[in-house]
Amino acid sequence: MSDSITLSNRPRGGLMASLPQRSVFVLAAVAAAVGIFLPGLVSSVLLLSLMTQAVIGAITATGVGLLFRQNGVVSFGHAAFYGSAAYIIGLSMRYGLLPAELAIIAALVLPPLLAFLLGLVIVRIPGVAFAMLTLAVGQAIYEFALKARHITVGDDGFAVNFPAQVFGISVRTFQHPSSMFLICWMLLIVILLALQVFANSPLGRLTVAIRENEERARFIGYRTVVPRAFVYALSAFVASIAGVMAVLYNGFVSPDMLHWSLSGSVLIMAIIGGPKYLWGPALGAVVFFFIKDFTGNLTEHWPAIIGMIVIITTLMLPEGLAGALARLAGAVRRRGNATGEAAQ
Amino acid sequence: MIAIEGTNLTRGFGGFVALDKICISVPEGQIRGLIGPNGAGKSTLIDVLSGRAENWSGQVKLFGEDISPLSAQQRRRIGLARSFQRTNIFPDLGVAEQLDIAARRAEQPNVGEVLHELGLAPYAHQRAADISYGDQRRLDLGLALIGRPRVLLLDEPAAGLTVQESMDMAEMLRDLAQRWGVTVLIVEHDMDVVFSICQHITVLHLGRVLADGAPEEIKRIPEVVTAYLGSAA
Numbered sequence: 001m002s003d004s005i006t007l008s009n010r011p012r013g014g015l016m017a018s019l020p021q022r023s024v025f026v027l028a029a030v031a032a033a034v035g036i037f038l039p040g041l042v043s044s045v046l047l048l049s050l051m052t053q054a055v056i057g058a059i060t061a062t063g064v065g066l067l068f069r070q071n072g073v074v075s076f077g078h079a080a081f082y083g084s085a086a087y088i089i090g091l092s093m094r095y096g097l098l099p100a101e102l103a104i105i106a107a108l109v110l111p112p113l114l115a116f117l118l119g120l121v122i123v124r125i126p127g128v129a130f131a132m133l134t135l136a137v138g139q140a141i142y143e144f145a146l147k148a149r150h151i152t153v154g155d156d157g158f159a160v161n162f163p164a165q166v167f168g169i170s171v172r173t174f175q176h177p178s179s180m181f182l183i184c185w186m187l188l189i190v191i192l193l194a195l196q197v198f199a200n201s202p203l204g205r206l207t208v209a210i211r212e213n214e215e216r217a218r219f220i221g222y223r224t225v226v227p228r229a230f231v232y233a234l235s236a237f238v239a240s241i242a243g244v245m246a247v248l249y250n251g252f253v254s255p256d257m258l259h260w261s262l263s264g265s266v267l268i269m270a271i272i273g274g275p276k277y278l279w280g281p282a283l284g285a286v287v288f289f290f291i292k293d294f295t296g297n298l299t300e301h302w303p304a305i306i307g308m309i310v311i312i313t314t315l316m317l318p319e320g321l322a323g324a325l326a327r328l329a330g331a332v333r334r335r336g337n338a339t340g341e342a343a344q
Numbered sequence: 345m346i347a348i349e350g351t352n353l354t355r356g357f358g359g360f361v362a363l364d365k366i367c368i369s370v371p372e373g374q375i376r377g378l379i380g381p382n383g384a385g386k387s388t389l390i391d392v393l394s395g396r397a398e399n400w401s402g403q404v405k406l407f408g409e410d411i412s413p414l415s416a417q418q419r420r421r422i423g424l425a426r427s428f429q430r431t432n433i434f435p436d437l438g439v440a441e442q443l444d445i446a447a448r449r450a451e452q453p454n455v456g457e458v459l460h461e462l463g464l465a466p467y468a469h470q471r472a473a474d475i476s477y478g479d480q481r482r483l484d485l486g487l488a489l490i491g492r493p494r495v496l497l498l499d500e501p502a503a504g505l506t507v508q509e510s511m512d513m514a515e516m517l518r519d520l521a522q523r524w525g526v527t528v529l530i531v532e533h534d535m536d537v538v539f540s541i542c543q544h545i546t547v548l549h550l551g552r553v554l555a556d557g558a559p560e561e562i563k564r565i566p567e568v569v570t571a572y573l574g575s576a577a
Contacts, residue, residue, distance in 0.1 A: 202448060205437075209445050212434040219394070219432075220487055221420040221449035 024196055028189050035185035039178035048177035054289035055184040056245050058282035059191060061269040063238030065281030066195055068270065070204065070231045071123065072211035073130045076263050077138025081111040081236040083258030084141060085243030087152065090160045090253035100166045107244050108237065115236030119229030135260055142258040157254025160247055174248040184245050188282060191238060196278055198234070207231050239266075268306065272313050274320020283322055345407065347372040347527035348424070348495045353392050353402035355385075362388040363400070364551040370495075370544075372407075375521050375528040377542035377559075379535075381572050384548040386531040387429060390497045393529070394426040395419045406495065421449060423494035427487075427501055429531075431480045435473035439464055439483055442472060443490055450491025458486045461520060478509045485513075489520070496521075498530040502537050510534050514541045539563075547572060 042048050064078050085107035092103035122133045145152045152158075162171040173179045198204045210217045210224045217224050247253055256262065265288070273284020291309065295302035317324050349369040355362050363385045370376045378386050391397035393404055395416035404412050411419055434442045440455060447453035459465040462482045467475045472483055485501055501517070502510035518541040521528050532538050538545065538559075545562045547555040549572070555565045562568055 202445075205441065205445055206448075209434045209437060209442060212436050213432060215396075216428075216432045216434060216487065218416050219396075219420055219426060219428075220446040220490065221417045223417055 024193070028193055031189050032186060035182055035189070038185075039181050042178075045177055048181055050289060050293055052177050052181040052184055052249060054286045055181060055188055056242050056249065057266065057269060057289055058285035059184065059188055059242035059245065060239050060266045061273065061281035061285040062188070062191060062195070062278075063235040063242070064266050064270045065273070065275040065278070066238060067232060067235040068275035069278070070199070070207040070211060071228050073123075073127070074267060075134040075235070076131050076260060076267065077134030077136075078235070078239045078266055079258050079260065079262035080134075080138035080141045081115060081239040082243040082246070082262065082266075083145070083253075083255075084111045084114070085240035086247040086253045086257050087145060089244065089247050090158065091151070093160045093162060094158060100163055104166070104244055108240050111240040111243075112233040112237040116229050116233035119232035120225060123225060123228040123232055135263070138258065138263055139260055142255055142260070145255040145258050152255070155255060157252060157256070160251050160253060162248070162251065166248070171248075175251060180245075180249050184249075187241065187245070191241065192279055192282065195238075199278065203227060203230070268310055270320075271310055272320060274317075274322035274324075276319055277322035277326065280320050280322030283325075284320060287321065345372045346370070346405070347374070347407060348393060348529065349405040350389070350393055351403045351405075353389065353400065353404070355388055355392060355397055355400040361551050363392065365402070366548070366551070366553055368546060368553070370527055370529055372527050373521070373525055374544055375518065375530065375542050377538040377545040378529060378531045378548065379533075379538055379545060379572060380548035380554070383550075384572075385551040386548055387499055388551075389548070390426060390499050390529070390531055394424065394497050396426075420493075423491075424497070425488040425491075425493035425495070426497040427484050427499060429499040429503060431477070431484050433472045433480055433483050433487065435471070437472060438469055439472055439475065440468035442483075443486055446487050446490040452492050454490065454492060458489050462486045462489070462516070478505055481505060481509075482513070492524055493526060495527045495529070498528060498532075500531055500533060502532060502534050507536075510537050511540070513537070517541055 039048060060082055064075055067073060067075055088107040088110060089103045092098040098106060118137060122130055125133060146154055164171060207227050210227060214224050269285040269288045270281035272287055274280030292302060295305045313320060346369045351367050353363050353366045366389060380386055392400045395414060403410060406424055443455045443458055447455045459468055464482060464486060467479060488496055502513055514537040542559060545559055546553060547562060547568050554571060555562055555568050
């Protein structure tokens, strides 16, 4: 009996997962082309700046979505990794500890490493308790940044003075909205593609299996803690990338970058977009930033409006905007097929 | 050769003793039935042998090797597999996909063979949650059969199946055990299944071995008839 089982018709995973690998790369190329032309079409620097912040938010939300999709848990503490990455760079620059390039590398390595070690302990704890632990760890790091004024300057935060060039690129490139939008947009596309490859890899499939039924995974011979800790570290890595981009763009760090309210906002972005879908949280982030900007101009009570949108999304679109779009695309595809068959 | 052996296996839940110094040994290639009323300790015994239980005492050997300190996944990797009373599959994954994941841990990645033997090939690319309950039970069994385990512990594999499905599963189990040389310890309430495939039966009652012998002998023991079999004998 042949054991050559093809898994190409896998039933799981939303719009991108259901597309052939080549189509995913075509979509990515189209998205990249859109990103190249978009800054040229937007004349307002304010709007470009908002778009850049939205894409940085999209990267962070993608990290939170990864954790939900692969491990089935939510994090209330991803700002810890986002902000830690920013502080590692900021403190390195402030005290001359490391050259900017090495500081960036450290900012991409140390938070995920912390997440992995932390994950070895906390991923064993299910559901709400896990979320509370991520919140506790996040707030502990926030409190440290707030209270250790002699090191971090506390609540005031501080400006980060980068050298004229970082990795051979003028730092102005990172701090101008149009060029930084393009860099962050391309980075987001690369991250989404990489996570798509990860989701289809043996480790990605294993972590979904563990999410589905951890006990069964153990009884087919797998250790279940390390793979989940790895996913937690990977999601922290994605958040760290966003933190690096944020500090490069803003040239400033403050404890707000570590605060639970930022973790909460990122979670809301993921919920609005639909964390079951790889690209859902990124979509949610873009929508979140534009709603926040629009409602913020109308009223200081904009968080209440965001709250109502979250409630409506949860009740009416449990799979988020991405789920609704995926269903719509499926319906259009089916109608197209039916029309084609009728014409024959 | 003794395939799996448990010596003085004891486990309690608070003041209740679920297993009371039970000794059991199953020779290689045998299909052993494990029967008894609810609360007799059958599933607990399977849990202890498979590494699922905690806070137990005694010794478990697999082909003479002491596996007591090994975790569930370590026991699985050396050829001790199990299925569960409650269907225990990966509902959101495809049928072949989850067998493929299991096969990555096995020395003999026999996904195609298992799909074929269990009649799951037509559903290979369907989501496990979307197939019928009977097929899900077979998939549960299939996950245990990946890698051709040396010893298979089955906890009520026919639970919830129709009479015909139960008999088909029994037939398939007997056939596979014979051809693959798998030793099977099966907990089952369906006496037709037990008496049709088991070469030897152990009866548990209140955490102890009440009787042990060939099916025909078991049917003639008055204590067993009184405690469990009743009119089934």
